[in-house]
Amino acid sequence: MTALSPTAPSPSAxxxxxxxxxxxxxxxxxxxxRGSPRLPGDKSISHRALLLGLLAEGRSTIVGLSEGEDVRSxxxxxxxxxxxxxxxxxxxxxxxxxxxxxxxxLTPPSRPLDCGNAGTTMRLVAGILAGQPFAATLDxxxxxxxxxxxxxxxxxxxxxxSVSAAAGDRAPLEIGGRAHLTAIDWTPEVASAQVKSAILxxxxxxxGTTIVRxxxxxxxxxxxMLRARGVAVRSRDDGRGGDVVELDGGQAVRPYDESIPGxxxxxxxxxxxxxxxxxxxLELEAVGINPGRRAAIDLxxxxxxxxxxxRAISAQGGTLDPEPGEPAADxxxxxxxxxxxxxxxxxxxxxxxxxxxxxxxxTQARGTSRFRSIGELRVKESDRIAGIVAGLRALGAxxxxxxxxxxxxxxxxxxxxxxxxxxxxxxxxxxxxxGLLAAGQTTIHGAASHAISDPGFLTELExxxx
Ligand code: S3P
Numbered sequence: 001m002t003a004l005s006p007t008a009p010s011p012s013a014x015x016x017x018x019x020x021x022x023x024x025x026x027x028x029x030x031x032x033x034r035g036s037p038r039l040p041g042d043k044s045i046s047h048r049a050l051l052l053g054l055l056a057e058g059r060s061t062i063v064g065l066s067e068g069e070d071v072r073s074x075x076x077x078x079x080x081x082x083x084x085x086x087x088x089x090x091x092x093x094x095x096x097x098x099x100x101x102x103x104x105x106l107t108p109p110s111r112p113l114d115c116g117n118a119g120t121t122m123r124l125v126a127g128i129l130a131g132q133p134f135a136a137t138l139d140x141x142x143x144x145x146x147x148x149x150x151x152x153x154x155x156x157x158x159x160x161x162s163v164s165a166a167a168g169d170r171a172p173l174e175i176g177g178r179a180h181l182t183a184i185d186w187t188p189e190v191a192s193a194q195v196k197s198a199i200l201x202x203x204x205x206x207x208g209t210t211i212v213r214x215x216x217x218x219x220x221x222x223x224x225m226l227r228a229r230g231v232a233v234r235s236r237d238d239g240r241g242g243d244v245v246e247l248d249g250g251q252a253v254r255p256y257d258e259s260i261p262g263x264x265x266x267x268x269x270x271x272x273x274x275x276x277x278x279x280x281x282l283e284l285e286a287v288g289i290n291p292g293r294r295a296a297i298d299l300x301x302x303x304x305x306x307x308x309x310x311r312a313i314s315a316q317g318g319t320l321d322p323e324p325g326e327p328a329a330d331x332x333x334x335x336x337x338x339x340x341x342x343x344x345x346x347x348x349x350x351x352x353x354x355x356x357x358x359x360x361x362x363t364q365a366r367g368t369s370r371f372r373s374i375g376e377l378r379v380k381e382s383d384r385i386a387g388i389v390a391g392l393r394a395l396g397a398x399x400x401x402x403x404x405x406x407x408x409x410x411x412x413x414x415x416x417x418x419x420x421x422x423x424x425x426x427x428x429x430x431x432x433x434x435g436l437l438a439a440g441q442t443t444i445h446g447a448a449s450h451a452i453s454d455p456g457f458l459t460e461l462e463x464x465x466x
Contacts, residue, residue, distance in 0.1 A: 027435025053098030131205025
């Protein structure tokens with residue numbers, strides 16, 4: 001059984017973040033797990049489908065757009081910049097249409113642009129605004145205001161953009177007012193698809209060829225989606241596990257009809273529930289399996305997870321064509337005997353959003369698991385290292401930080417406890433899955449934030465109990 005209950009009402013009107021923190025979720029163990037939890041549309045692809053719809057002149061359509069709060073933030077920002085967005089039409093109630101006058105005709109917004117909790121929104125929109133003739137302000141909630149923005153500010157300034165920020169290169173950011181940018185050849189210090197994407201989007205408005213050199217290749221949705229919209233983006237392997245991506249400035253973005261696969265990062269919670277629960281069989285439909293996103297599936301399999309890929313399809317509906325469409329497959333997951341895993345820094349980067357729930361899987365695996373070079377997890381929506389260690393320890397796990405590694409010894413039986421989800425969607429959902437496995441009752445504080453990426457999560461958590 002699952003219950004979401006507001007704790008004592010706050011005397012004054014709470015900020016959205018306080019409101020989020022004030023909701024507790026109670027999860028009781030499940031005797032068995034069966035069925036087919038529904039997934040939200042992929043969050044990374046949803047943000048980009050909206051943003052590229054803004055940059056294209058004409059009508060774009062999107063099927064399967066995520067209804068998560070992060071993507072809603074992006075939607076309201078593209079509307080503030082001049083796009084017209086409508087949901088639902090005669091043949092597909094979930095079809096979203098985006099009409100825009102395109103990259104050269106954005107409207108100066110009359111208010112600061114609120115990115116909410118969404119780092120992807122802030123960093124990608126920063127790239128779009130960099131080459132605009134007007135200035136705009138990007139802001140967000142307390143979590144987003146505490147996250148590092150220097151990683152996008154630096155390259156955008158190097159391209160000639162005007163960017164000012166709060167102390168420590170934090171949001172709010174004031175950006176734009178320079179219609180002319182110059183291409184750069186940039187090697188980001190951190191493996192980040194958000195940074196790569198911000199630079200490429202700014203590169204559309206720059207003179208010359210913008211080059212991003214990644215020592216660890218990150219998810220390539222921006223490149224695939226730009227190509228699908230008629231923008232020539234060249235990518236090549238650097239021969240050392242990295243990637244070089246190039247784009248010539250001045251290219252137009254054409255409208256496109258996008259069909260978005262199920263979010264593999266959301267699927268990861270159900271995959272871990274399935275492999276770790278002793279009586280589970282779950283099916284997940286049309287999960288995105290882009291090579292840059294599927295690391296969690298592969299790592300769970302390496303741990304002995306019984307995950308079958310049934311029907312390989314393209315989210316575009318056609319054959320499995322790696323470009324421009326996004327590949328997808330149906331997955332079937334069953335109870336498994338898990339063994340420990342040693343995850344190197346490259347794989348940690350590839351599964352960055354799934355590390356908290358993979359750490360939960362490791363608590364149920366035989367042996368000592370190690371997740372290496374986990375520093376980036378400290379600057380996500382919360383300090384996910386501190387949050388996962390505190391939460392899983394309270395539930396009975398043997399988990400510790402060793403230098404820059406996370407070490408989990410298993411298997412340990414979990415027991416219900418009170419844990420703090422840190423108003424971080426991925427921590428909340430990890431602890432909710434732990435609650436299905438744990439003896440007794442698990443109470444998760446800050447739980448409403450699951451809706452950042454998966455508003456349907458609690459319904460599905462109930463539906464999979466036979
Ligand atoms: C994202 C990239 C990743 C990821 C985030 C979504 C994207 O962030 O953690 O949830 O859509 O580009 P970084 O690029 O900062 O690693």
